[in-house]
Every structure is written in structure tokens, then in C-alpha cells.
Amino acid sequence: MFERKRKEDILKKLRKARAKRVLIQVPEGLKMSSLDLVDFLEKNKIRTFLSLEPCFGACDLREREAKDLGCDLLLHIGHSDFGLKTKIPVIYEEYEIPCDPIPLLEWHLGKLDCDRISLVTTIQFVHCLERVRKFLESKGKRVFIGSSGKLKGGQILGCNYSSAKSLEDKVDCFLFIGSGRFHPLGLQESVKKPVFFLDLEKKNLTNFFRERERMETLRIMRVQKAKEFRNFGIVISTKPGQLNLEGAERVRKKLRSEGKNVYALVADQLTPEKLIGMKIDVLVNTACPRIREDFEQFGKVILDAEDIDLLEQ
Structure with missing residues (x-):
């Protein structure tokens, strides 16, 4: 929820930055209440756009969309700045969840x-x-x-x-x-x-200590399974904080030296639907770690970039 004090604090920050046209990013849990914030900013003469794209963190800044919309600032709510360089000013509005643990x-x-x-x-x-x-x-x-x-x-x-x-x-x-x-x-x-x-x-x-052994076992099983296949897709994200071309190039060279067919697969957000009809057996993730957590949705072997060195063992 965006209580009045928080809305007024956000407005002060926007005015201090002399922002007149703003794109707002919010995590999924805050989208329903974000329209209240939009109404408040619009009443105070801030032209406001609300991004409907999923927001996975401060690595997932919609600065290109903000520039295309003619915005002079991106308001990113729910995450903190971890030093990502941007081409447009970004205000990070952290969001605390009340708790008493x-x-x-x-x-x-x-x-x-x-x-x-x-x-x-x-x-x-x-x-x-x-x-x-x-x-x-x-x-x-x-x-x-x-x-x-x-x-x-x-x-x-x-x-x-x-x-x-x-x-x-x-x-x-x-x-x-x-x-x-x-x-x-x-x-x-x-x-x-x-x-x-x-x-x-x-x-x-x-x-979770026992989970460590289980996760290591699953990792070894994924690597062993991957050795059986030839067609590898390297997942490259275009999200500003996830783009890792250097890591992808290292993976590409390593896989080709192992005689694998390698394809660089580029997406803002990878979903199973985007891979339908493609004869890719193994995905190598150079983007967000959450992709590997969703392996069951993809129905494919998913490796981390660090796992590639184990293929020759």
C-alpha cells in the first residue's frame, strides 16, 4: 500500500529531480495499489506511465521503454540500487514489509x-x-x-x-x-x-543443510545428462543487469571446443513458449538464476555457465 506520507515523499524526490514525465516499475504484489500512486502523481502534474512487465529486481530496469516514452526519469519501486549504470536517471524507492519475527x-x-x-x-x-x-x-x-x-x-x-x-x-x-x-x-x-x-x-x-547435498547431486546429474546431447542454447538476457556477453562468449568457445552445436538465444525474459519447435537439448544460463529453478517448465536440461567446465570430466 502507498500511504499518504510515502506518496508525498516520492513526489518530493521527483520534484527535486525536476521530473515531469515518469515511468513507474513495481513488483507484482504492488500493482493493484499502484494506481493510487499514479492518480496522486497525475494530480500533482507528473505525467505518469505504469509498466505492466514483470519486475524481477534492480537488474530489470525498463530504461529503454522509459526513453521511448519520452520520460526523463524511471521510478523503480521495491528494490535497492546495487550500482547498475543507467542511461536515464533512476529513483529507487525501497519497500519495507512490516514484520515482527x-x-x-x-x-x-x-x-x-x-x-x-x-x-x-x-x-x-x-x-x-x-x-x-x-x-x-x-x-x-x-x-x-x-x-x-x-x-x-x-x-x-x-x-x-x-x-x-x-x-x-x-x-x-x-x-x-x-x-x-x-x-x-x-x-x-x-x-x-x-x-x-x-x-x-x-x-x-x-x-537447509541437507539441501546442499541434494542440489549438488542434481547438478552432477544435469551435467551427466547434458553430455549425451549435441545442441546447446546459451541463454542471454537483454535485461540491463543480467546481460553477460563475456560469460556467454566463454561458454560458446568452451562448448565448440567440445564439438557441440551452439546457439546464442537472446530474450528479455525466457519462457518455454519461446522455445517451441526449436531443437535445443540443453540450455546454458548466463542470465538470472531463477531460470534454472524453473527447469520443469522448460522440459530441458538447464546448466549454469559454471557447469560447463564439468562436461569434459
Whole structure:
């Protein structure tokens, strides 16, 4: 929801930037309430366009559409700036989800069997971490909150776990606070210490350490299966924060040296429908890690770019 104070704060930022024509990006969960913000800005003489394209993060800026629409600014709501260079000014309006994880954490505290803990979360719940730190310290735990670049303290992205990994040698485990399995699973795949997931939606605490072995087994199975095929498609995203031509070129050279047929597949957002009728056996992902999570939809083997080195083993 966009309460009046938030709307007025956004208006102040737009006026300070002297913006008169703005494209707004919002995550799916805020689209229904975004029309209220549009009405407010239009009444205050800000010409406003609302993007209906899915918004996956600050890597997914619709700056080209903003320029085509003659906008002088892009208002990106729900995510934080992580340093992406843009051709048009961008205002990042972070969106906090109110939460009080302390009662849930206290209920499950006995399961958190580690003394040195690193707290991690996504941008929507970063504001909760200090309260969690104080609570855990009152219970005798040593608590750490990592930082990395322009990310907030304790913040991780689906493609960037550096704030957590910087503390791995100092802690016994990680505690992810939030909702959805994507981020804690990705973190568990990136670190060797256990990752506990305090799920604010399902109201439970889960240790994902066993998932690491399962994910590694699945990775090996994907690589072994890929060895049976010849037609490989390299997934290249045109989203500003996902475009990785250097990585794609490395994959292309490696696969061709292995005698594979290689096709560079370019899309803003890859969907199974875009691959219908194409004789592609294996997809190699150089874009968002979420693509691999959706492998069942594609009905194909999906590898990460890093997996290519395992094909010759």
C-alpha cells in the first residue's frame, strides 16, 4: 500500500529531480495499489506511465521503454540500487514489509543449534535485522551482519551472496529471515555452513543443510545428462543487469571446443513458449538464476555457465 506520507515523499524526490514525465516499475504484489500512486502523481502534474512487465529486481530496469516514452526519469519501486549504470536517471524507492519475527524465532529457538550466527535477508526485511540481532544476543548468541558494496547490511540477492560469504569463516550458521525458498536455497548452494530459514509466511524454521547435498547431486546429474546431447542454447538476457556477453562468449568457445552445436538465444525474459519447435537439448544460463529453478517448465536440461567446465570430466 502507498500511504499518504510515502506518496508525498516520492513526489518530493521527483520534484527535486525536476521530473515531469515518469515511468513507474513495481513488483507484482504492488500493482493493484499502484494506481493510487499514479492518480496522486497525475494530480500533482507528473505525467505518469505504469509498466505492466514483470519486475524481477534492480537488474530489470525498463530504461529503454522509459526513453521511448519520452520520460526523463524511471521510478523503480521495491528494490535497492546495487550500482547498475543507467542511461536515464533512476529513483529507487525501497519497500519495507512490516514484520515482527521475534515471537516466531523465540518459538523455534531450540532448533537454532549454533552459537555464531550471520543474519541475512532480502531488501524488504532488512529493517527487521537489528531487532533480531538484539534478541539473539540476549539469548547468548554471537550475531554478525555482513555487508558488500552498495547492498544493505545483511542483504542478499538471488545472484549475489557476497555479504553472507564474507562472514563464512566467522560463523557457525546463517539465518535467513523472509519468505520464499529461492534466496535461502541459493545461499545454501553458495556456502558450506548450514543455512536456517525462518519462514515468515509458513511460520516455521527449516535447516537447509541437507539441501546442499541434494542440489549438488542434481547438478552432477544435469551435467551427466547434458553430455549425451549435441545442441546447446546459451541463454542471454537483454535485461540491463543480467546481460553477460563475456560469460556467454566463454561458454560458446568452451562448448565448440567440445564439438557441440551452439546457439546464442537472446530474450528479455525466457519462457518455454519461446522455445517451441526449436531443437535445443540443453540450455546454458548466463542470465538470472531463477531460470534454472524453473527447469520443469522448460522440459530441458538447464546448466549454469559454471557447469560447463564439468562436461569434459
